[in-house]
Amino acid sequence: MxxxxxxxxxxxxxxxxxxxxxxxxxxxxxxxxxxxFCITITKLFERSEIDVTKPESFLNKDVYDRLExxxxxxxxxxxxxxxxxxxxxxxxYKSKQTPDACPQLATMIKQLWEMKQRxxxxxxxxxx
Numbered sequence: 001m002x003x004x005x006x007x008x009x010x011x012x013x014x015x016x017x018x019x020x021x022x023x024x025x026x027x028x029x030x031x032x033x034x035x036x037f038c039i040t041i042t043k044l045f046e047r048s049e050i051d052v053t054k055p056e057s058f059l060n061k062d063v064y065d066r067l068e069x070x071x072x073x074x075x076x077x078x079x080x081x082x083x084x085x086x087x088x089x090x091x092x093y094k095s096k097q098t099p100d101a102c103p104q105l106a107t108m109i110k111q112l113w114e115m116k117q118r119x120x121x122x123x124x125x126x127x128x
Contacts, residue, residue, distance in 0.1 A: 027099050030106040037109055038093045038100070041128055045090055050127060052087040055079040058126050067123055075119050082126075085112045 014022070044050045050057045058079065067075065089108050092098050098105070119125055 028102045028106075030101040030103075030109075034106050034109045035101060037128070038089070038105070041086065041090055042093060044128060050086075052083045052090075055083040058082065058086070058128070060125055060127055063123050063125050067125070071119070071122050075125055078115055078119055082112065082115050085115070086128075 041050070056079075059075075064072065064075065085108060089105065089112060092105050092108065093100060116126055116128075
């Protein structure tokens with residue numbers, strides 16, 4: 001523990017260039033599921049079938065309308081966070097400054113899937 005305390009008490013100074021380099025996504029690969037998910041949401045965004053400024057566009061409306069009030073509330077509470085993460089994934093994937101497949105993107109996708117699956121364990125509410 002003293003090594004950690006010493007290190008934290010005497011931090012090393014990084015140049016601005018080194019800080020920028022440390023923040024860059026690393027290259028790598030993702031599984032086919034993650035790659036296919038990126039393609040699917042890209043198509044949905046580009047066809048204007050989903051819009052992060054209108055999270056209700058993510059919903060299979062007929063399924064949502066049949067939900068019990070408890071599950072509608074749970075869906076409503078989670079949809080804002082899903083919208084934010086979905087937008088991050090889309091922007092990251094479409095950006096020319098980031099790799100199309102990397103561990104950071106795969107992690108974001110898995111986080112989104114976890115949020116989504118908490119709701120969809122009950123009903124297939126989302127379009128993606």
